[in-house]
Structures are given as structure tokens and as C-alpha cells.
Amino acid sequence: MVKKSLHPSVEQFKNFVKKHPELIKEVRTGKKTWQEVYEEWYLLGEDDPKWAKYTKTGKPTAIKEETKSNNESKNAIFNQLITYLKNMDVNQLQHYLGQMSEAIDSVQQLLGQIRDTNQNKTEPEGNGEQWRRRHPFSFRKD
Structure with missing residues (x-):
């Protein structure tokens, strides 16, 4: 059995993904596709700070940042609602x-x-009309 060898960049990408297991979770949850991850990796390179949040050691900071941004957006919406209610006549x-x-x-x-x-x-206008509506086909014996 002959083993197919992959393109060197694909091999490098596979090794990169192994070092960043959180990327696998992102793809499996549908947040990203492998094509998107590969293109970003190809354009940015392995040393880009973006990839730090996808390593196991970078996970807590990524979650903290995401939670913090979610809380800030919720607070902003709540503040807008309060302002709107105050100004309402x-x-x-x-x-x-x-x-x-x-x-x-x-x-x-x-x-x-x-x-x-x-x-x-x-509403029917008489017996003849009413009978025709109930019996649309008239069958007579000869």
C-alpha cells in the first residue's frame, strides 16, 4: 500500500493545529471552517498573536476576554434602555x-x-337554489 504524501504546507498546518487544540473546537462548533483557519494561518503565519488564545495555556485569557466583552455589551444595552425610559413621555x-x-x-x-x-x-334564495348547492350534479333516470 502506497502512502500519499501531503503538500508540505498542509503538513505544517496539521502540526500547527495539533499545537492549538482550541482551533479544533472552534471548527467543530461551527464558528469557523477549516478553509478560513487555513487561509488565516497562511496569511498571518504561526507567530501571530492571534493564535495565542487557541493554545491550552491561552484558553483562560480568551474566555475571560470573551466574557468581559459580552458583559460590556449587555451593560451598554441596559444603559441605553434606561436612558430611553428616562426620556420617554x-x-x-x-x-x-x-x-x-x-x-x-x-x-x-x-x-x-x-x-x-x-x-x-x-345564503340560498329558495328551495331550488338550496337543493342545487347540496346536490351539484343532477342524475335522472330515463
């Missing part, structure tokens, strides 16, 4: 809600009128 909000309620009532009345009109059109 309750009377204006109540006015808009009243207008929306009136619009919904108008639409409901319109739909009710349309439904009533359609029901009046479908």
Missing part, C-alpha cells in the same frame, strides 16, 4: 396607544362588515 405613549387601539377597532369593524356581506351572498 408617558402621555405621548398613552396617546399613541389610544390611536393604535382605535385603528385596530376600525379594522375589526371593517372585517366584520365584509364577513356579513359574504354571508348574505352565500
Whole structure:
């Protein structure tokens, strides 16, 4: 059996991935593809500081940084919400809600009128008409 040899850059990339096991987890969770990782590795090289967070020793700092950025974004959203609530005019909000309620009532009345009109059109206008609707095909014996 003949063993196929890989391109030297592919061999180097495989060795690089073995040194950075967190990259494997990133790919398996779907955050990155092998193609993306390979292209970044090819362009940046092995010595780029980006790869430090993918080694086992770099893992805690990467998690801390990620958690810190998540907390900061949550705090920013919360602060924006508080600012919005402080600046909100309750009377204006109540006015808009009243207008929306009136619009919904108008639409409901319109739909009710349309439904009533359609029901009046479908009611039979006598016995002959009613019989034809129940029996669309007329079969007679000769």
C-alpha cells in the first residue's frame, strides 16, 4: 500500500493545529471552517498573536476576554434602555396607544362588515337554489 504524501504546507498546518487544540473546537462548533483557519494561518503565519488564545495555556485569557466583552455589551444595552425610559413621555405613549387601539377597532369593524356581506351572498334564495348547492350534479333516470 502506497502512502500519499501531503503538500508540505498542509503538513505544517496539521502540526500547527495539533499545537492549538482550541482551533479544533472552534471548527467543530461551527464558528469557523477549516478553509478560513487555513487561509488565516497562511496569511498571518504561526507567530501571530492571534493564535495565542487557541493554545491550552491561552484558553483562560480568551474566555475571560470573551466574557468581559459580552458583559460590556449587555451593560451598554441596559444603559441605553434606561436612558430611553428616562426620556420617554408617558402621555405621548398613552396617546399613541389610544390611536393604535382605535385603528385596530376600525379594522375589526371593517372585517366584520365584509364577513356579513359574504354571508348574505352565500345564503340560498329558495328551495331550488338550496337543493342545487347540496346536490351539484343532477342524475335522472330515463
